[in-house]
Amino acid sequence: MKSMLNKISDGLQAGDCEDIAVLVQEALDASINPKTILNDGLLHGMNVIGKQFGNHEIFLPDVLLAAKAMHSGLDVLKPVLSGDDAGSIGTVVIGTVKGDLHDIGKNLVSIMLHGAGFEIVDLGKDVSAESFVDTAILHNASIIGLSALLTTTMPEMKKVITLLHERGLSDHIRVIVGGAPVSETFATEIGADGYAHDAARAVTLVKQLSGV
Numbered sequence: 604m605k606s607m608l609n610k611i612s613d614g615l616q617a618g619d620c621e622d623i624a625v626l627v628q629e630a631l632d633a634s635i636n637p638k639t640i641l642n643d644g645l646l647h648g649m650n651v652i653g654k655q656f657g658n659h660e661i662f663l664p665d666v667l668l669a670a671k672a673m674h675s676g677l678d679v680l681k682p683v684l685s686g687d688d689a690g691s692i693g694t695v696v697i698g699t700v701k702g703d704l705h706d707i708g709k710n711l712v713s714i715m716l717h718g719a720g721f722e723i724v725d726l727g728k729d730v731s732a733e734s735f736v737d738t739a740i741l742h743n744a745s746i747i748g749l750s751a752l753l754t755t756t757m758p759e760m761k762k763v764i765t766l767l768h769e770r771g772l773s774d775h776i777r778v779i780v781g782g783a784p785v786s787e788t789f790a791t792e793i794g795a796d797g798y799a800h801d802a803a804r805a806v807t808l809v810k811q812l813s814g815v
């Protein structure tokens with residue numbers, strides 16, 4: 604099992620899209636737990652990429668290739684991670700804030716929330732505060748999930764919260780935040796209703812806020 608997970612991690616680092624899809628399918632066929640494939644294969648590889656990029660050992664095109672490979676792997680994992688649609692227990696509008704193009708973490712949170720029975724309206728990346736709020740109203744959503752991976756885009760999260768206050772909606776629509784540079788302290792500072800460090804904890808948080 605370890606060697607299969609290592610191959611997935613290595614393949615992701617090499618940006619091997621086709622191989623990754625095949626390797627992830629092989630791991631599923633070998634009955635390796637999908638969450639283990641995600642954490643010890645795909646996310647392990649992405650962590651290595653993140654460190655190497657931070658240390659200037661690799662460059663943006665390498666990260667882009669790894670991100671594409673991540674998406675190929677996630678496409679194969681998605682049906683098993685989300686499970687059957689057990690009927691919606693609430694609607695969550697989710698997206699990556701304006702100016703930010705990182706969507707891998709946000710996609711994972713979407714997949715896990717969907718798997719937990721929530722209806723998801725995924726606005727994608729580079730989403731304006733107005734779009735988040737208008738969409739939440741349109742879909743009668745009780746939660747907006749905001750993702751940011753850049754320190755420069757974190758202030759966009761506050762804009763969504765301010766807009767909800769201005770429109771008198773902050774009692775009805777809760778805001779949760781996440782992404783690598785975001786913290787519990789930052790969430791409290793901007794008046795968010797919750798923060799989660801990862802997708803699994805995001806599910807627990809959304810369930811708590813929704814009272815399910």
Ligand code: B12
Binds near residue numbers: 646705803
């Ligand atoms: C992949 C990647 C990219 C890809 C993104 C592809 C894509 N489709 O997402 C590309 C190549 C496009 C990219 C571009 C850039 N990137 Co980049 N990127 C990364 C990298 C290596 C990995 C991010 C990732 O996907 N991690 C894996 C996922 C699963 O983790 P995650 O996003 O943190 O999500 C988890 C949690 O945070 C949480 N979560 C996430 N969202 C949410 C939302 C909610 C509501 C909740 C509750 C929880 C939650 O749950 C998730 C799952 O467990 C990071 C390094 C890092 N350490 O983060 C740099 C990093 C984020 N990038 C960085 C930079 C600088 C850039 C660029 C500016 C580079 C450039 N010079 O152009 C551009 C910015 C483009 C833009 N405008 O957004 C810096 C940011 C530094 C900073 N302080 O702001 C980092 C930290 C790298 C570094 N060490 O310097 N990048």
